Amino acid sequence: MSNLDTDIKMVSWQDKNKLQTAVWQSEAGNPPPKNVVLADDTTNAKVAYKQVCEGAALLYTGDFQNAKQLLQAITRKFDIKPIKPATTMLEAFHQHRARQIQRASITNKILIELKYGACELRRAPEIKEAVAGALITNAKLDKVPAKLVLSLRELLGMIGAHEWRKKGVYVDALQANIHAHYGVYSPVRGEYLELINYAPLRDFKTAFDIGTGTGVIAAILVNRGIKKVIATDNNIRALNCAPENIAQLGLKEYIEVEQADLFPSGFKKADLIVCNPPWLPAKANAPIEHAIYDPNSQMVKGFLAGVKAHLNDDGEAWLVMSDLAEHLGLRTNEDLQKWITEAGLTVIEKLDIAPKHAKSADQSDPLYAARSKEMTSLYRLKVA
Secondary structure, X not given: OOOOHHHOEEEEEEEOOEEEEEEEOXXXXXXXXXXXXXXXXXXXXXXHHHHHHOOOEEEEOOEHHHHHHHHHHXXXXXXXXXXXXXXXXXXXXXXXXXXXXXXXXXXXOEEEEEEXXXXXXXXXXXXXXXXXXXXXXXXXXXXXXXXXEEEHHHHHHHHHHHHHHHHOEEEOOOOEEEOOOOOOOOOOOOHHXXXXXXXXXXXXXXXXXXXOOOOHHHHHHHHOOOOEEEEEEOOHHHHHHHHHHHHHOOXXXXXXXXXXXXXXXXXXXXXXEEEOOOOEOOOOOOHHHHHOEOHHHHHHHXXXXXXXXXXXXXXXXXXXXXXXXXXXXXXXXXXHHHHHHHOOEEEEEEEEEOOOOHHHHOOOOOOHHHHOOOOEXXXXXXXX
């Protein structure tokens, strides 16, 4: 256990009239459930759904595969609930977010107990490596506790992320795989990387990659000829993930990873400053969502406001943004142009690319009307 004892929360339950306790794990920071009841292979899905809707959490003690089936059944019961038609895209977005939050609240109430990172349920997979990979890089635990309770949904996320981390995501611009750690946004949407790879690049020597994540943008910049990149992030998992990818690509001598909220410490300047911030100005409800949601556009505004002080003479800043927020009614194009002007910057060129991800063509998606119009843009900026 780390010294951050105040961060460690415990959950308790009764089993055969004996009080049991374990460390509570919730990536979203949800508090430990107060009412934990046992469930097993005899638990009826209809009864279980009623219990979780009333606030109980079900700690599963039967077969692991049956636990997954119960989770799927509860999820289906929630998903068939009727949706009130929305009159505007903004209303549809807020309705969609509220439903996502409610769905997570319900489905996260199927719990699993782990012992030293292993699951002792029948037909449980080998998960110790996946659990350790997810937990030991979160700055709260320096080892997996002897007894740990978490939601089955979160555990399945850890397992899936571990498999993706091993497999990696192929990036055309690098002709190599990038491996995302649990909690670090994976570069599965390749269009923004195409923009980075093909945007006109002058004979720049130095660059900053703000909010580096996996380190993929920093690597592309080096591949394009930039000799020195400082990649920053404030997420502890990204600060572990990016150096691993950089080392695997053989680029350690060109890229330095630094912990920072935005710009590198001190009064460093660069010829090129690149940022691919979260695209939607809304509240994030889990750490991984910080890659998607930027409350009040704080990161976008902070990046633009700081560029001028960190840019070398005749340098450029590249801001990569989707216009989905505009189609949803969360932001206007005039807002972004205003922030650029207020930062003392001007647009040299705007490069656009249409999305290729599955949701952009999924007409059953409640936000399809906005997603079908989405464009991702790279704004080449200079000091006005």
